[in-house]
Amino acid sequence: MTIVLINPNTSPNTTEAMVKIAREALPQACITSVTAAFGSPLISDEPALAVAAEAVRAIDLTRFADLEGVIVAAFGDPGLDALRQTLGVPVVGIAEAGMLAAARGGRRFSVATTTPDLVDAIERRAERYGIRKQLASVRLTAGDLAETMETPGLLIERLGAVVEAAVSQDGAQAVVIGGGPLAVAARALSSRARVPLIEPVPEAVRRIWTVISGPSGKTVP
Template sequence: MHLLLINPNTSRATTESMAGIARNAMPGITVECLTAPFGVPLITNATELALAAEAVAAALAAPRTGIDGIVIAAFGDPALQSLRQRLAVPVTGIAEAGMAEAGQDGRRFAVVTTTPDLVTSIAGLAEGYGHGGAFLGTVLTKGDIRTVMADPDRLAEALLEASRRAVREFGADAVVIGGGPLALAARRIGPDVPVPLIEPVPAAVRLAVARAAKT
């Protein structure tokens, strides 16, 4: 099974970290990776998310062969619907997959993330994917986003605190970490969160493989 993971931001370091996590998500898969050809290194608002959608579409404009599925590795799932309309292979977004996995078996879930200006977009995705009754809301990390993101230890601590708050204050049965650049930190804190913590990149790989197997 050969998947293509595209990072909709311009950070090659983020691309490599997500690709490494994706490759370890399931046995027997190969993961090729792409980085957005233009845009921003960190998507923090709706304007940057729209630009990321343009970058993803541009990166995948040329036909590609030997690919069984595509994973869009930004939590806003930029260009997901437009790519589905013109590509023959299944296209999966990490927000789509993370929310689907979190909501299994009737669980109610919250999203934990660092980006306050994307809260409305996240709520729209949850509603659009049919999780309106299960989605409890978004819990934000404390502190300036760029300061928190610049320090891996601080990021992990901030995500852990917000995840525990999602359980304590929102009553979440599961927590989705909302962001591709948060993937490494999500892996670190999972054992310390008192409910299932959904890592969106592995969730997207699992869903992408399942979809590709049906085509």
């Protein structure tokens, strides 16, 4: 049984970090990975998100003979809907899994992220998953995006400030860290938040495992 984690950006370092976190979340599963063959090393706007969706659709998953599930590990869930139409196995996106977990029980939640040009795409995904009314805010880190992403300590600091603002100013009862490349920072912040802090990669792993282990193992509820 194999679960394939697709990184829709072109950064092998991001892929490696996400797969490590995914395997820690579900040690009993065989989790392997594929990195997008073309596109951007950081999906920071809607044109890059569209190219990422093309890159995801272009991946040949037939080489995985024992494929049981696929995780699309970018927060815009690029290519997710197309894969669901063509594959006979469950496909889960990290935005889908993260936001649904945050919204569980009717909670108001926020998304903490670094990419201002993807706010609309995130809000559309919340609408797509039926939880737009529970989305309190999409909060963005301060400062230069490149500087933030290139400095791990600064990324954690700025994301931490965003999480606190979402709770204290927006009334968020849970916060999702919105981005595959933010997975390591999400792990570092998970024990510090005053409300549940949702790490989307582990949530996607748990969600797909639940589906695979269910009665049909074919579709996401």
